């Protein structure tokens with residue numbers, strides 16, 4: 013029985029910190045050490061293959077080679093020392109992005125052991141304990157997959173047909189009241205008009221509908237829905253919609269986008285998380301982010317996103333807090349690729365650590 017080891021590239025300018033992290037993950041004695049690139053080293057045990065990289069401040073072609081030789085690695089970890097400057101770290105990530113062609117989200121900052129994590133960072137970061145539980149889970153999943161015939165390997169798996177493994181597939185389920193901008197937001201994510209979207213006093217979207225698109229390294233399925241929480245529709249129809257949603261998001265990971273109009277919070281939305289929980293399970297808020305539409309309304313009111321969050325009504329604040337402050341803003345009338353990028357950034361961060369109690373380390377801000 014063989015399975016792919018979890019492969020990690022460890023980056024940074026502090027040799028001692030990089031080595032300490034490797035020892036924590038791999039254990040001191042077990043590490044078999046070999047070297048194939050100048051100044052880079054490989055440490056392996058049964059579960060992990062870890063690549064120690066040269067000093068980030070040294071000539072960059074060595075780092076680039078590490079990425080060329082390890083195309084199928086799982087995570088790139090950037091180790092920083094206590095008292096690091098957010099700006100400096102971000103600069104390093106941008107340089108790594110330029111050098112390797114990998115997106116900035118690829119690089120996960122490993123926070124120093126004793127670190128007061130109080131601010132929100134523009135990059136993905138993790139405490140060692142959370143990193144460790146995440147990668148152990150990955151290793152465990154791989155071992156289990158190797159012993160059972162995994163669903164993803166089944167020849168009928170539609171994702172195999174599409175040429176993508178299920179775990180690189182993301183389902184984005186658009187949920188919310190009629191008129192909040194679900195269909196328009198779906199079209200913005202897809203970059204083309206697929207879902208009918210217009211101003212109307214009666215609901216425009218009657219059925220759940222899905223459309224797939226490759227965004228960055230992910231195969232994204234956008235699922236548009238009618239207002240399944242509408243009190244005017246009967247339980248049977250609601251159940252049908254929910255089942256259809258579940259069917260459409262059967263493969264891969266799922267993130268729910270709770271779509272809300274930035275300047276309109278209605279009575280119907282007050283209990284929306286409870287209704288969402290009844291439909292998709294009590295932990296659904298952990299997989300949910302809030303997508304506020306009509307961002308231009310904010311700008312016209314000279315309001316920043318921070319001020320907006322500050323001024324939320326208590327009921328809306330409760331919803332945002334329950335979703336751990338994961339919010340993104342869309343202006344569907346003037347969509348920019350930056351909006352979708354920011355959404356995917358939050359989505360990826362949720363997915364990387366979905367089985368991990370990483371707390372609020374990744375809170376989105378811009």
Ligand SMILES: Nc1nc2c(ncn2[C@@H]2O[C@H](COP(=O)(O)OP(=O)(O)O)[C@@H](O)[C@H]2O)c(=O)[nH]1
Nearest residue numbers: 190191192193194195196209210211306343344
């Ligand atoms: N100005 C503006 N209008 C929007 C935005 N998002 C949606 N709309 C409009 O709001 C109306 C309802 O949108 P729709 O996508 O059909 O809402 P749904 O019922 O939630 O699917 C349409 O006229 C959209 O053009 C936005 O970000 N800005």
Ligand SMILES: [Mg+2]
Nearest residue numbers: 194195216217
């Ligand atoms: Mg719609």
